[in-house]
């Protein structure tokens with residue numbers, strides 16, 4: 001049993017493999033948080049609750065002279081506005097009479113086997129045996145508003161999920177904010193790690209102390225955004241990969257969000273997470289329920305490396321649903337960086353044929369195939385083949401690609417419209433914009449009103465028809481701007497505050513329709529690269545294009561930051577041309593592949609322009625990737641260097657589940673004269689196992705096996721796992737920036753003679 005209810009003290013205890021979450025119903029009926037942290041196998045912690053009478057922190061009326069009892073100082077499970085807790089509130093309602101109080105008191109609970117789900121929203125799923133659910137009903141002291149808190153306990157995955165529903169049983173109310181969860185931690189020595197960025201430089205790690213007052217990571221862009229990510233970590237000051245207590249929180253949501261930490265007057269830290277309240281206002285009529293998205297919590301007593309591992313496993317095993325989460329994914333070629341909008345059917349077929357000769361399995365036609373789309377100012381919304389480029393339609397091209405023995409993939413951007421399109425001319429009211437105002441434009445496009453079911457039906461019919469006719473095997477779902485002018489012609493004036501969230505619900509509804517009708521398609525999310533890289537999308541699509549930045553060196557940092565919260569199998573990563581089109585940087589083909597192989601691998605260049613030697617290299621890379629993809633996707637991933645501290649080289653490692661095989665990659669970021677000794681300590685191996693280590697150096701000439709230097713000659717190092725993990729492996733002396741090396745580590749049965 002992972003959930004225990006101690007009747008006498010009214011304490012709930014949620015147990016995962018390595019953590020415990022406890023809360024209790026107080027003597028006046030409030031649900032107080034007790035503890036979230038390292039496992040305490042038995043017992044309840046109600047003794048932790050202690051009230052001290054303080055000035056300017058009042059007590060509920062019922063507490064009478066019990067003045068130490070204050071909602072402003074006690075840790076809460078869900079914080080509410082208007083009744084004396086002056087810290088950040090999760091819930092804020094306005095009742096029919098204009099009053100804004102919500103004081104939630106315990107009503108009942110239910111514990112059941114299995115995991116709850118959330119109507120219309122992505123959420124972690126689990127089999128009956130894998131999870132337990134605790135459902136707690138709280139009722140407002142003076143109105144018929146009820147709040148249901150859901151806790152999903154996935155013991156083996158070391159994860160607790162939370163969600164909340166607000167039910168209105170009386171006259172209509174307004175929800176001014178509906179954040180999903182609150183975590184009150186009674187300490188003030190926590191850092192908050194967030195992942196900030198911009199287009200082509202997503203998810204850079206940043207850390208800072210929580211302090212009196214509030215710090216936050218948020219997006220008000222209508223999507224989770226390039227600029228901040230809805231995955232954050234609270235950790236003990238100075239926490240590292242393998243040291244320090246860490247709490248990871250991930251919101252399964254793709255719209256505007258708020259993640260905020262606040263240190264209060266008593267040096268306690270309150271963390272809240274959910275839909276961003278700015279611009280949000282939801283009308284809840286009698287009998288209606290509002291569901292706030294799910295937050296995943298995981299705790300590690302030993303650094304954030306373990307936390308990342310927990311999230312990676314959970315997403316692969318209990319969030320992604322695509323059949324491709326367990327299947328080998330095809331090596332693809334995408335024509336975007338090779339051709340942008342300028343291609344013909346003949347040209348695409350010739351590129352595909354060439355790539356096929358190298359071992360590529362899937363050809364993806366990117367933007368530019370529909371409407372009058374010869375540049376980015378027109379065509380979006382007209383999901384019909386452009387006859388000048390595709391005289392035989394998408395179907396004709398797909399037939400030819402399939403005829404080559406390859407899979408066929410296609411790019412779409414369903415949520416957008418250009419003013420220069422037949423769709424806009426026919427339905428100008430289908431985009432988000434307010435009457436009497438000119439809308440903000442980005443990349444020359446406007447946003448379709450995804451809250452409108454007519455819009456979704458049109459998109460499903462027009463795009464679905466093409467996917468069916470072309471028998472598409474892969475789809476890249478792009479989204480190239482953020483939301484502004486959020487106003488829907490399909491919605492009355494007093495409900496426009498719902499449109500931001502209804503947009504996200506509409507996107508999810510359409511995604512659900514597509515993925516359930518086309519379950520054999522490999523779906524890849526995208527938003528100008530990684531502008532919507534979140535757990536919500538992974539519920540529908542097993543991979544997301546990680547960034548429009550394909551420079552191998554910049555990608556090391558982007559993939560590093562992304563790996564804190566997301567598995568490598570979710571990161572689309574391609575080998576592109578050198579010098580790189582975004583940065584002008586030159587890197588070897590080997591290094592470009594080494595970096596892209598830490599993800600869902602493919603090529604995005606004109607392979608016909610490769611030299612004979614390069615073609616040989618590409619063939620070898622594809623063979624290599626096919627051999628190791630299962631290990632890379634299914635195994636455990638470890639960051640071996642700290643990208644913030646080590647600007648000399650970067651290293652990472654994959655270890656198979658059975659710990660018998662491992663791949664280590666390292667890239668030199670800054671070659672040195674009179675170099676220092678560079679060494680990496682491996683992780684995740686069996687201490688007592690013996691391993692053979694083979695080195696493959698990547699240069700422009702390809703793998704440099706044992707050619708020129710001392711370390712390369714040590715082609716077959718054999719030593720125990722403990723040596724590799726505690727003493728480490730010497731990296732070679734690199735000649736030139738951006739050279740790379742890979743180590744293949746395999747368990748051998750006996751010690752070398």
Ligand code: DGJ
Nearest residue numbers: 336366367526528529548
């Ligand atoms: C942005 C994507 O991230 C790119 O890969 C490409 O698909 C372009 N959009 C096409 O417009």
